[in-house]
Amino acid sequence: MADGTGSFLQSSKGFIAKVYVMVELEARKLRHDPSELLTRAIQPALWLLVFGVVLDQIRLIPTGDFSYLEFLTPGVLAQSVLFISIFYGITIVWERDLGIVQKFLVSPSSRNALVTGKALSAGVRSLSQALIVYILALVVGVGLDLRLMNILLVGVTVVVGAAIFATLSLIIACLVKTRERFMGIGQMITMPLFFASNAIYPISIMPKWLQVIALGNPLTYMVDALRDLMIVGWVSEFGLALDFAIMGVFALVLILIAGRLYPRVGW
Amino acid sequence: MPIVHTKGLTRRFNGFVAVDSLDLDVEEKEVFGLLGPNGAGKTTTIKMLTTLLPVSGGSAQVAGRDVRARPAEVRKVIGYVPQMLSADATLTGYENLVIFAKLNNVPRDQVEKRARNALERMGLSEFGDKLVRTYSGGMVRRLEIAQSALHFPRVLFLDEPTIGLDPLARRAVWDMVRQLRDEYGTTIFLTTHLMDEADALCDRIAIMHKSKLVVLGTPTELKERVGVSSLDEVFIHHTGGMIESGGSIREIQRERMTARRLG
Numbered sequence: 303m304a305d306g307t308g309s310f311l312q313s314s315k316g317f318i319a320k321v322y323v324m325v326e327l328e329a330r331k332l333r334h335d336p337s338e339l340l341t342r343a344i345q346p347a348l349w350l351l352v353f354g355v356v357l358d359q360i361r362l363i364p365t366g367d368f369s370y371l372e373f374l375t376p377g378v379l380a381q382s383v384l385f386i387s388i389f390y391g392i393t394i395v396w397e398r399d400l401g402i403v404q405k406f407l408v409s410p411s412s413r414n415a416l417v418t419g420k421a422l423s424a425g426v427r428s429l430s431q432a433l434i435v436y437i438l439a440l441v442v443g444v445g446l447d448l449r450l451m452n453i454l455l456v457g458v459t460v461v462v463g464a465a466i467f468a469t470l471s472l473i474i475a476c477l478v479k480t481r482e483r484f485m486g487i488g489q490m491i492t493m494p495l496f497f498a499s500n501a502i503y504p505i506s507i508m509p510k511w512l513q514v515i516a517l518g519n520p521l522t523y524m525v526d527a528l529r530d531l532m533i534v535g536w537v538s539e540f541g542l543a544l545d546f547a548i549m550g551v552f553a554l555v556l557i558l559i560a561g562r563l564y565p566r567v568g569w
Numbered sequence: 570m571p572i573v574h575t576k577g578l579t580r581r582f583n584g585f586v587a588v589d590s591l592d593l594d595v596e597e598k599e600v601f602g603l604l605g606p607n608g609a610g611k612t613t614t615i616k617m618l619t620t621l622l623p624v625s626g627g628s629a630q631v632a633g634r635d636v637r638a639r640p641a642e643v644r645k646v647i648g649y650v651p652q653m654l655s656a657d658a659t660l661t662g663y664e665n666l667v668i669f670a671k672l673n674n675v676p677r678d679q680v681e682k683r684a685r686n687a688l689e690r691m692g693l694s695e696f697g698d699k700l701v702r703t704y705s706g707g708m709v710r711r712l713e714i715a716q717s718a719l720h721f722p723r724v725l726f727l728d729e730p731t732i733g734l735d736p737l738a739r740r741a742v743w744d745m746v747r748q749l750r751d752e753y754g755t756t757i758f759l760t761t762h763l764m765d766e767a768d769a770l771c772d773r774i775a776i777m778h779k780s781k782l783v784v785l786g787t788p789t790e791l792k793e794r795v796g797v798s799s800l801d802e803v804f805i806h807h808t809g810g811m812i813e814s815g816g817s818i819r820e821i822q823r824e825r826m827t828a829r830r831l832g
Contacts, residue, residue, distance in 0.1 A: 316674075323671045330668075331659050334700065401655030405717070408619050409672040410644040568621040 308477050316545065317418075320411045324419020328426055339430045346431065349378045350438045363503050368536065369382055376528035377501035379435040380521055383428040384495060387467035389488050390424040391475030398479070398567045407568045414561035417472060421557060424468030425461030432460050445534045452531045459531065462549050463524040467495075469556040476563035501525050505539075520552045570633070571725055572597045572756050573618065577627030580613050587613040589780040590627060595724075595773075600750055600757040602771035604764075607807055609777040611760040612652065615726050618758070619649045632723045645674065648717035648755075652728040656709050656716065658702035662693055665701060666716055673720035687715040690743070707738025714745050718755065725749065727759040731766060743770050764800035774800075778808045 321384070350371070357363065358370040365373040398404045406416050439446055471488065478484050497500075498512060499521040505513055516522050527545035530538035538545060573595035580588040588610040595601045603611050603750045616622035618629055620640040628635065634642040652722045655664050666684035675683060688697040691711045701709060710730065718725060727746070731739040743766070761767055767774050775785040784791060784807050791803045 320672065323668060326671075327657075327668050331657075332663050334659055334661075357799065391809055399653065401651030401653035402657060404621055404651045405649060405655055406672065407621055407670065408644060409669070410674055411643060420787075448640040457655075563619075568616070 308402065314414075317412055317415045320415035321419040321422060325426060326418060326436050328423035329417075332427065336502075338427075339483055340384065342431065343434045344390075345385065346378050346382045346435050346470050347438055349381065350375065350442060354378070358381060364507065365504065368533065369444075371439075371442055372444050372536075373504075375435060375439045376501060376532045377499075377514060377525050379432060379456075379460070379532070380463060380499075380525045380528055381496055381501050382431040382435070383451065383464050383524075384467050384521060385492065386428050386431065387424045387464045388471050388492050388495070389485075390420075390427075390468040391471030391473075391488075392481065392484055394472055394475040394479050394564075394567060395421075395479065395484055403564075404568045407565055410427070412561075417469065417547065417557055417560040418465075418473060418563050421465035421469045421553070421560075424471075425464040428460050428464035429457060439447050439532075445536045446532055456528060456531050459524060459527045459546075459549075462546075462553055464521070466520050466524075466552045466556060468555065469560050472560045473556065473563055476567055479567070495519060495521055499525060500539075522551060523548045570573050570721065571595055572599075573601075573629070573631055573758060575618075575629040576578075578614070578617060578624065579626035580617055580622065581625040586780050591777075591782055593775060593782065593785070595756060595758060597723075597756055598750060598754050599772045600746060600770055601759070602767040602774040603758070603760045603777060604762070604767055604774055604804065605760075605777035607762075609808075610780045611777055612728055614777070615649075615728050615758070615760060619647060619726050620644060621649075642816065646723040648673075648720070648725040650713045650717045650725075650727045650730060652732060654706070654709055654713070656701045656704075656713050659699050659700065661700055661703065662688060662708075662712050663697040666719060669716045669718040675720050683719050687719060690748075691715050697765060705738070707734055707741055710734060710738065710742055713746060714742065714749075718749055718753075721753055722755060724756045724758055727757065729760055729762070731761065731763065739766070739777075746770060764804055768800045774806050776804060783807045792812035 310526060354371045354374045357374075361370065363370055363373070394403060407413075436446065474487050475484050498515040499519050500516060501521060505516050505522070508516060521544040523540065526538050526540050527542055527549070529536045530542055571594035573593065575591050575593045578588060578591040581718070591614060603614060605611050612621065616634060617624050620636050620643050624637050628637065630636070631643050632646045634646070636643050656662075660668070663684055666687055667680055670680045670684060673805060687695070687785065688694050693708060693712060696704065696708065701712065704712065714727070714730065730746070731742050734742065746757050746759070747770070750757055758772070771788065773785065773787050774791065776783050786794070788800055792798060792800065795803050795806045797803060797806070
């Protein structure tokens, strides 16, 4: 979809500029109405302060030398990123009804840039969740790794993870096009993605068939990276490099698919 | 050479022909009106010309660029205001302008200046930093037209620009359209239901009925040809004046929604 005329450098500069505008749009919206960020704090608080604290007492789930709360904290961050992003596609349906998508599409912007911008916008929204989870975790006494490099990489993981699920959500929205059907499918896939991952229990205790699914689930690699980066002493199961590589490939493939489907929203 | 040129332009939806072999020429700096009952194919035509909707058959060029072969080139020289109220209500008027200026490749150092200028020309300067949700319908429409013109498009497409507006706000939109044409030489391609609007604003009009173009000319020509004194009568003459062509439920819902939001 690139214009073909300019040099590669020029077109990638244009691409980045357009992605940046889309993210700027989201950031400006958030600045005008940050209330959503607060209401979003409730779910992770329940998971950590109620679910986590209770299960921590009974030591039901084998988490090695680490407490269940330590095991759970990165999982809760990944989960709240998933929950925010998987419904992000509804904004496309909304913007279609308002004619905003049509105006994006009539502008001289690459479709992939528009979609990437949308995906990263979900990432910006999700970053607030990292802050909330860090605060909650410190409150319940989880040993967090607070080195700057680790915190920055947690930010990157959150943004890339959000981009993956937001783009999946955009693809669904582009296909179903109505709010009702979209919400139905969103509800349908959220819990399976969550349960078929290592977010709240280790893969090793899953039945074999579920392990296979969990290994194909991008959420698993996000959680794996987050554990390594957030919890002092935790070493990632798959290796950080592999975690990032797999998440990167998921993001790229989904963005390319969404870039093809996005123009249909304007029909 | 016409700035918008279509030859046999056709769009089919699962067997239904929404636009049937449309031949149309729009001259540069013209205010061109596309009229017709609901469901006649006006919006579908605009969507094909703005590259939003793939063409099923025939061809169309905008400013000499083919919409099928070079859609990305077409997008550089057009502006579009959809029928719905498309300004973002959760942003300020100024932010709405800035975002779309950037999306439309306005040079970086010009963005702020053009956005402020546009606000001033629309009489919205003092509202520039207020959220659009506090605007009246007429203000939103003016903002949207300015938004779509910041990059000085060669052709500006307006789909039902005055739907749901009161007479005063409607006149303000007409003034803006004329101003854009006179000062920047922008060609305006609009659709409307309102015959008085077409009469007052358009240099030439085309009437579509049941997916086909039925007549094209200046308002005066069309009236003389039928031998009547008002465009209303011309319209009824060419479209049969039957109520049966009502447009789809979705289309009417959308119009009602726009009208309601315009309050």
